[in-house]
Amino acid sequence: MTRHLRRAFLATFFLAFSIGFLSAGTTVSWIEGDVTVLHNGIITPAEIEGEVFVGDRITTGPDSLVILEIGSRGILKLRADSSLVLENLDEDISVKLLWGGVFSKIRRLIGRGYNVRTPNVVAAVRGTEFFVAYGRTVEAEADVWLCVNEGTVEVALENADDKVLVKEGEGINILAASHITDPKYYPWTENLNWNTDPSSGTVVDSTDLDAAYTDLRAFDYD
């Protein structure tokens, strides 16, 4: 009987702890440069330890970045000249990248999902570290790059059956938001700064995404 009571107590404790842990708010943990938050139609400068909510739009200016902690579930790092909407912060987290680039570092939580969306693309994961960014606009829509540093990411196009699994060390390009290239290693991703901990070094990522594209002027073989 005592054993059953002890088990019930422990289960209740862990459940309560987990609920409290998971429902912890999303806060701004690091800011560099100009970062604003659009909340209920009002734009205010972001503040460290300030809370952000579902529906908020966070925008970074040039030479700026912001790091968000989504409770205990993950960290987002928004690059310079980027904008992100927090669409869902419940059990499943969903953010929508409007422009620029975002690093996601999501802890593995069983049964819970994390999505990064652009208007036509969904990247779904269950614990991983990856980067999503808009590239050049070669055709009607901008390209979207996705690179995985750890874990596996499933990428799908909305309104289409195109779907691929991107593994650690690989990247893809979603061409004009309409076609996903085969995953492969891209040398330019070596320059990405995955660090989200300011105490262990710079968190600024200044990777030039133009390097992801072939420079036609480089072809000279004699």
Place this chain on the structure above:
Amino acid sequence: MTDFLNRLRSRISFFFVPVAVLMVCSAIPAFSWEYSEFSIDTDFRMAMMATAGRWNPFFEARGTYHGDEPAFFYNNLTAGTYIKVAPWLKLGVFYRFQGSARHLEDWVVVDNASPTPDEQYWNDSSGRYEHLVLADATPRFLLPWMPGGNWVGAVKVRYSFNFRNGGQTLLLRPGVTWVMMREREPVLNLSLQYPLYFALNFGEAPLYGYGPYMTALWHLKEWLKLEGTVQYLNKTYAKWEHGGLWTLHSRHLVVGIGIVFTPVFGF
């Protein structure tokens, strides 16, 4: 006054007209002969153009068979590097070790009171090796207004110095390249170039070589390319010798294949 001018004019005529005539006559050869030759040549090359940041270390081995004279086998080894000093400009310095190259001094014309077209020939230069240094500047420009996009214009400017005979040449090679892209990656390059070879310190033909040069280059892998080339090269060997001007028009249809390794070290 009029008398003075008339006397002056006659003195000028007396002294300068014969001098001018002599000068003109001295520039006109007593005779001139022109010869021509044609061959279909085959060219093979294996090259490595690596990328290490802004640097492009380069190594090349090349051999060219001349169809009509199988014994004549031009060959070279080239090593050096390019450096990208601006997105639109690469500079390069190379050392070349070449064998069996033909030069103007290898073309022999026979001193004969009444020369005939048969009295000229090439000295055998096979097995003769030379050291050269090359300096290269190649500006490149995107041509987004061209139909189909993905066009690049370039002008290769290359100076060479031959340590054996002191010969200096300058190559100007304007050209355009169209790149076929698939999923933002290059698949095929098609190039049309027109090299112009200038002799800086030898011969009587400053522009001693020219002709269209076409290349198709397949991007098999990021690190491997295959190329096919066709060139129609007009070379002119001209020299003043035995009181006459001797000219050889040497035309070559050169068909080539090559393999190019393009590894990337670091980023």
